[in-house]
Amino acid sequence: MILTVDTLTKRFEMHVLDGATVVGLDGVSVNVRDGEFLAVVGPSGSGKSSLLKCLYQTYEVSSGSIRYHPADVDLATCDDRTIMRLRGSEIGYTSQFLDEIPRVSAVDVVARPLVESGMPAESARERARDLLSELGLPGPLFEAYPATFSGGERQRVNLAQALAPRPRLLLLDEPTSALDPETRRLAVDLIRADLGPETTVVGVFHNHEMVEALADRVLVLGDGRRRDLLPVAEFEGVVA
Template sequence: MTVLSVEGLSKTFDMHVLGDTQVVGLDDVSFDVREGEFLAVVGESGSGKSSLLKCLYRTYDPTGGRIVYHGADELADGDAGDGIDLAACDDREVIALRDATIGYTSQFLDEIPRVPAVDVVARPLREQGVPAEDARGEARELLSRLDLPEALWEAYPATFSGGERQRVNLAQALSPRPTLLLLDEPTSALDPETRQAAIDLLREYVGEDTTVVGVFHNTAVIEAVADRVVVLDDGKLQRVVPVADFEGEVVG
């Protein structure tokens, strides 16, 4: 089953400081994502990887094309069988989808002042109605699996290193077990040992109930977790290949 269909997706940016010059971020990109699949997105710096994820999450409004999501048809207005076009649906539907089924994390933690790491990770579960101690218990388990020292669980992430913040960020994204999970370089600041812990956790969490689209720079991570690889170059789709056929030469 196809969970996500990207059809002719385009995104341009108006650069007002450059005399309203238009910069192309994505140019007519099309591909499908299957249920339970781990799809890695790769390309040189500036190829459109992060722009693609932000369009999927609707942080960016696409300039053209469709993003048809079939992971929560019951939230759609009208004919639920047609899926929801994330490129065109209103903000209310986008927020509902984020709350219910779509998760996203970037490589940078959006910090909450004076909130301990364990509560940052537990917050999505609390928002879903999970009792406080159950949510904190799940958060502790995730932080432990990602090798964040227990002494830091009740500390504020603003004081953490880049790699420590990234572990909190990934744990927060995984905690509600979203149907569609969008990851933007979630392991870039991790050392090899901690990166392996993250790989093991992603393998465990990603299955028939979770579909992942993730941007990665590390070839070893891609080979360890991905089923297929989307290769972008200068905003254009170059190819979609099984991970066994991916050579890694375009990881930026």
């Protein structure tokens, strides 16, 4: 087991609504196995992105625990130094939106986490080129700035950046929402080929085909609560 999530709750205080409380997650519990691909699905507002942001400690947890077993820490309560160390070495996260760095080329955006971890710059850039090529980004764009790209092109750079370090735990929040069907197929092929059993993935998806192609199990959320957890072979219906 790599993660044990126990009665995880996240509440948001809405100051613009006179302090009204909105529940993002309501007592969600789930165990995530080493090396598995857990897809998280549910309608908009069901708590999918909130779950990933709590796992990454982007959101402060209201109550509950997130036991990350390799480091023997609770991600819900560990200090900033610990979470920053884990983000730099073991836990990766990407959303559907690229956090663009001004005047940095696409290949260097993808290579950056590898260089920061100690890989020689040219080796890191070579891996970045390989990933971008596998995702169908045209070669002339490798040295261009992602700020000038289309939404789908930026998302390819974002996904390549997430895959590049092969983290122990990878959190993917709708990483293919802007991709056309052919590029989604390329993304599926790349994820399957590039990530080995040493990487565990928790991924939010709206596309049913992506879930069927990648997931081992499916966590279904609704109104911030766990509605179901089942093998992907038993998952039916449209991902909302």
